Amino acid sequence: MVTLTIDGKQVTVPEHTSILDAARSVNINIPTLCFLRDINEIGACRACVVEIEGIDQLVAACNNTVLDGMVVRTNSPKVRMARKANVEFLLSQHDSECTSCVRSGNCTLQTVANDLGITSLPYTKHLPHQPWNQDFPLIRNNDKCINCLRCIQVCEKVQAEGIWDLTNRSSHTCVGVHHPLPHRSAPRARRHRPRLRCPGRPGQDRGGTGGARRARGLGRAVWPSAREGHGAAPGHRTQGYGLRLRV
Amino acid sequence: MARLHVMQRSEAQAVMDSLHEALGRRLAVSSLAPCPVEFTAAYVNMCATQSCGKCTPCRVGLRALSDLLNDVLENRADEHTLDLIERTARTIYLSADCAIGYEAGDMALTAIRGFRDDFEHHVQKHACGFTQSQLVPCVSGCPAGVDIPGYISLVEARRYTDAVRLIRKDNPLPLVCGYVCEHPCEMNCRRGMVDDPMNIRGLKRFAVDHMETDYRPNMAEKTGKRVAVVGGGPAGLSCAYYLSVMGHDVTIYEARHKLGGMLRYGIPNYRLPHERLDAEIQWILDCGIKVKRDTKVEDLAALRRDYDAVYLAIGAHLDRKLGLPGEESVGVLSAVEMLRALGDEVRPDFSHERVCVIGGGNVAMDVARSAIRLGAKKVTIVYRRRVADMTAQDEEIAGAKAEGCELLELHAPIAIESQDGYVTGLRVQRQIIGGLSRGRFAPREADAPEEVIPCERVVVAIGQAIESGPFEEQGVPCRRGRIDVGEDSAVPGMEGVFSGGDCQSGPATVIRAVNAGKVAAGNIDNYLGFNHQVTLDVELPPVQFKGKTSCARCEMTLREAEDRKRDFDLIENGLTDEEAHQEASRCLRCDHFGFGAFRGGRIEQW
Ligand SMILES: Cc1cc2nc3c(=O)[nH]c(=O)nc-3n(C[C@H](O)[C@H](O)[C@H](O)COP(=O)(O)OP(=O)(O)OC[C@H]3O[C@@H](n4cnc5c(N)ncnc54)[C@H](O)[C@@H]3O)c2cc1C
Ligand code: SF4
Numbered sequence A: 001m002v003t004l005t006i007d008g009k010q011v012t013v014p015e016h017t018s019i020l021d022a023a024r025s026v027n028i029n030i031p032t033l034c035f036l037r038d039i040n041e042i043g044a045c046r047a048c049v050v051e052i053e054g055i056d057q058l059v060a061a062c063n064n065t066v067l068d069g070m071v072v073r074t075n076s077p078k079v080r081m082a083r084k085a086n087v088e089f090l091l092s093q094h095d096s097e098c099t100s101c102v103r104s105g106n107c108t109l110q111t112v113a114n115d116l117g118i119t120s121l122p123y124t125k126h127l128p129h130q131p132w133n134q135d136f137p138l139i140r141n142n143d144k145c146i147n148c149l150r151c152i153q154v155c156e157k158v159q160a161e162g163i164w165d166l167t168n169r170s171s172h173t174c175v176g177v178h179h180p181l182p183h184r185s186a187p188r189a190r191r192h193r194p195r196l197r198c199p200g201r202p203g204q205d206r207g208g209t210g211g212a213r214r215a216r217g218l219g220r221a222v223w224p225s226a227r228e229g230h231g232a233a234p235g236h237r238t239q240g241y242g243l244r245l246r247v
Numbered sequence B: 001m002a003r004l005h006v007m008q009r010s011e012a013q014a015v016m017d018s019l020h021e022a023l024g025r026r027l028a029v030s031s032l033a034p035c036p037v038e039f040t041a042a043y044v045n046m047c048a049t050q051s052c053g054k055c056t057p058c059r060v061g062l063r064a065l066s067d068l069l070n071d072v073l074e075n076r077a078d079e080h081t082l083d084l085i086e087r088t089a090r091t092i093y094l095s096a097d098c099a100i101g102y103e104a105g106d107m108a109l110t111a112i113r114g115f116r117d118d119f120e121h122h123v124q125k126h127a128c129g130f131t132q133s134q135l136v137p138c139v140s141g142c143p144a145g146v147d148i149p150g151y152i153s154l155v156e157a158r159r160y161t162d163a164v165r166l167i168r169k170d171n172p173l174p175l176v177c178g179y180v181c182e183h184p185c186e187m188n189c190r191r192g193m194v195d196d197p198m199n200i201r202g203l204k205r206f207a208v209d210h211m212e213t214d215y216r217p218n219m220a221e222k223t224g225k226r227v228a229v230v231g232g233g234p235a236g237l238s239c240a241y242y243l244s245v246m247g248h249d250v251t252i253y254e255a256r257h258k259l260g261g262m263l264r265y266g267i268p269n270y271r272l273p274h275e276r277l278d279a280e281i282q283w284i285l286d287c288g289i290k291v292k293r294d295t296k297v298e299d300l301a302a303l304r305r306d307y308d309a310v311y312l313a314i315g316a317h318l319d320r321k322l323g324l325p326g327e328e329s330v331g332v333l334s335a336v337e338m339l340r341a342l343g344d345e346v347r348p349d350f351s352h353e354r355v356c357v358i359g360g361g362n363v364a365m366d367v368a369r370s371a372i373r374l375g376a377k378k379v380t381i382v383y384r385r386r387v388a389d390m391t392a393q394d395e396e397i398a399g400a401k402a403e404g405c406e407l408l409e410l411h412a413p414i415a416i417e418s419q420d421g422y423v424t425g426l427r428v429q430r431q432i433i434g435g436l437s438r439g440r441f442a443p444r445e446a447d448a449p450e451e452v453i454p455c456e457r458v459v460v461a462i463g464q465a466i467e468s469g470p471f472e473e474q475g476v477p478c479r480r481g482r483i484d485v486g487e488d489s490a491v492p493g494m495e496g497v498f499s500g501g502d503c504q505s506g507p508a509t510v511i512r513a514v515n516a517g518k519v520a521a522g523n524i525d526n527y528l529g530f531n532h533q534v535t536l537d538v539e540l541p542p543v544q545f546k547g548k549t550s551c552a553r554c555e556m557t558l559r560e561a562e563d564r565k566r567d568f569d570l571i572e573n574g575l576t577d578e579e580a581h582q583e584a585s586r587c588l589r590c591d592h593f594g595f596g597a598f599r600g601g602r603i604e605q606w
């Protein structure tokens, strides 16, 4: 067992526990966006950063483990500043049209932004405006994607398909397929859609299969899905996504 | 598909590598000073290209930071922008997942904090507060502002005497500099962007070694004013030369028997042969300069009474002590003492001796290489940091090694062992290198036992101090031992007294001392009520457009180590005629092409 202090509270947890879990064990909530247990523990979004005494820089709570005697602060001014700026960074590349987003009210990004008191966005907006074949039965809207990279990991680790990947690099990194998807691989691509909860909400999912949709005049599914949560029954609309349900 | 693949370098990778190399070369040439804000923006963008894109602060934050920096440049920023820039950079530093991100954030923070004034100037005045004063890159890098493209073109035209004449407009010691200048100009040379910087020192030496005829400078009419110069090193000699061509009557007071200062009593003969040095000094003295040798100036006020102005250029000649037990033993010598003897052609016999040299600077290398030449059985250079941290120039370190000196890095001396008052060894403590401290990587004591390096002689080369005490007592302001004068070289509170060179800057370089002497001469001339101009008196060949060519730099060669280490004769071979002309033809003539064309590529007179 390892004993440490988090926000002044003494915590004793088993070795190899993440800082995130250790904090949760004493009801200290650290916001997360990209974390998906066992599947996506990659420290991408940096919403979960915390301060460790003696180290100037901050560390991701979701994929770093506790050490004996560690003194952690999850809500110091430094932490709040960096967290807020990071979420503002994400929002600068997110099409925050909440009024026309089906996910509004059921969106971790929205919640985290609200909790951090983000009321205005200081950074210039850059949306990727990636063209997408509108005839394709599945729609990706990268203007909503926050690059948490969960979808890629689920595709690779859960469904073992490896279709989705990072396209572009560095500042222009985004999720896509390296080669244009032929129409007939649509079912494969779509298989990934329902199995993860995408916090970025890149589009609307009206559910159903291609044929059924077309019959209903809906035409196509929009991916990544907001409706079907990890572990939830297909077609069942989840009350959110990501970690909030997991824990 | 095969299970594994042999690593191969793709064509794209080769192109990428060559672009990286070109970028490195470009950055190494610190030619025209960029706008700090624009440079920071470009730096951030460059860093962003290296991001893997995984984490938010690096992937998005760097781009956001770049937007804000552009807001500053494009006059969209207000006072809140600067705070936002700082907070953005700080977030990237604090929370990026790996060094690609957090180092970029940290560098941006350094820039933003360090250039705060420039940022504010942009925000408030909508303009860059940074003035562009660097006309020709190499000339800006030379403390004395020697007209480098001018004399290179003269070398190319095989007009060597004219080349030397042109150099002497700004530097009366072309020979000395051709042999030992540290050539800061080459670091700025724009040719470095294409392939390698020009071998500027090599061309200067070539011109000096191949003058067709001698000449005498034009002397101004006698003014009847008398100036005393205290110290016959490069600062004193330069000041004396320009003052006398301006028509003043100059007397140099020199404490030692011969002139030259550290050029003679520091730099060993094998790098700067004494008879060549003497010839250059004599050429200067032939302008009618009087010399009082073996005359140490002690009473400044008396001297000032006898002359219309005084220039103090006493250099840095006091040896620094280690402060270690055993330092008084027989066999312990300071670098200054040892090199002083060599300067007077006294060559002690070190044969059968093992010598430890303490220090890692150029002086330590000169001492160690001299010890080898004096016949030492073994020479060990003991340094408490790493070889990579030595302040000595790489060529000097390589030269010392080639001549058989042992480099013992990461060993700090802690005591000098002796028996019956004679040195028997140097007790050292192994060190381990650590992190940055005041800009340098600092060593600390390693967990290892002390060792003793057996030796019969220890030479201490850990820097020189300035003998400013006596002058301070007479009212010359000093700060940490250095004579504290303003940019105009005038000693505050002492009318008609000027000072410069090593005694003002601390131990530095020949060309900085030359610059100090030149500046003082100009200001003393004005103080005496004149405004003589030192002018360009050679006509330069016309500039030719050559287009981009590829041609690497010719280096000077050294005599073979086995051979050269046995004597004190000159070790460096000058460029051959073929090399010198190829080298001269590489110059990009930045006085004519580029910004030089706009403001005029040369200072015709000063
Ligand atoms: C070993 C060594 C190697 C070096 N190698 C190089 C090199 O390769 N390249 C380079 O650029 N620089 C080199 N330098 C540095 C360079 O030599 C000095 O920076 C330069 O000589 C300083 O010039 P200066 O005129 O200010 O002082 P100095 O050259 O030190 O001259 C000062 C003169 O004043 C005299 N003096 C002092 N007090 C009095 C007094 N009270 N009355 C009368 N006279 C007095 C001294 O005797 C001396 O002659 C080297 C220095 C040393 C020690
Ligand atoms: S599409 Fe969704 S799950 Fe995939 S990276 Fe973007 S935000 Fe994350």
Ligand code: SF4
Binding pocket: B050, B051, B052, B053, B054, B055, B056, B058, B059, B096, B097, B098, B099, B100, B101, B102
């Ligand atoms: S900081 Fe490192 S991990 Fe994060 S995006 Fe940059 S390169 Fe990738």
Ligand code: SF4
Binding pocket: B136, B137, B138, B139, B148, B149, B188, B189, B190, B191, B198, B200, B586, B587, B588, B589, B590, B591
């Ligand atoms: S190319 Fe010639 S003029 Fe240009 S910086 Fe180099 S030496 Fe000077």
Ligand code: FES
Binding pocket: A031, A032, A033, A034, A035, A042, A043, A044, A045, A046, A047, A048, A049, A060, A061, A062, A063
């Ligand atoms: S970095 Fe920890 S949740 Fe995203």
